[in-house]
Amino acid sequence: MVNLNVNGQQRSFDGDPSMPLMWYLRDELGLIGTKFGCGVAMSDVGGKAVVTIEGLDPKGEHPVQVAWRNAGVPQCGYCQTGQIMQAAALLKAKPAPTDKDILDAMSGNLCRCGCYQRIEAAVRAAAKGA
Numbered sequence: 001m002v003n004l005n006v007n008g009q010q011r012s013f014d015g016d017p018s019m020p021l022m023w024y025l026r027d028e029l030g031l032i033g034t035k036f037g038c039g040v041a042m043s044d045v046g047g048k049a050v051v052t053i054e055g056l057d058p059k060g061e062h063p064v065q066v067a068w069r070n071a072g073v074p075q076c077g078y079c080q081t082g083q084i085m086q087a088a089a090l091l092k093a094k095p096a097p098t099d100k101d102i103l104d105a106m107s108g109n110l111c112r113c114g115c116y117q118r119i120e121a122a123v124r125a126a127a128k129g130a
Contacts, residue, residue: 002046006031007055017043025052033081053081056088064088067126075113083109087123097127 002013006029013024018041025034033053056062064087074080083106090097090105097105102123111119 002042004042004045004047005049007051013042015042017041017046021045021050025050035078035081051085053085056084062088063126063129064091064122067122071118071122071125073115073118073122075115079109079111079113083111083119087119087126090123091127095127097123099124 002017004011004013006025011029013019013028015024021040021042021044022034022036024042025031031052031054056065062084064084068074068080068084073083086106086109090101094101099120102120106116106119106123
């Protein structure tokens with residue numbers, strides 16, 4: 001049995017603990033904003049809190065989500081969930097990041113469409129509350 005907290009709700013999973021967390025989130029909970037990333041297994045997240053894009057704000061009004069829309073960031077959209085979650089984590093840890101902080105934090109997320117300038121602008125805007 002794997003116990004974890006998903007978007008503020010306690011959950012229990014009684015299946016194969018090596019099943020990827022993504023499958024649990026998408027297939028069992030219907031949280032389809034999650035895209036394939038690192039392939040972490042359920043056993044790796046036992047007892048931990050997991051926040052998905054759906055958990056940032058139920059209506060999509062988290063400051064990062066608003067800034068993303070206002071800046072027209074997405075092109076193809078595939079990487080945007082990861083980009084938004086990384087930006088939200090950065091701003092939670094550092095509410096007033098420097099440009100270097102933004103570049104460093106976002107450097108692990110690849111955008112095959114090359115939307116990096118809009119991504120950085122949206123992170124700056126979200127940090128300023130715009």
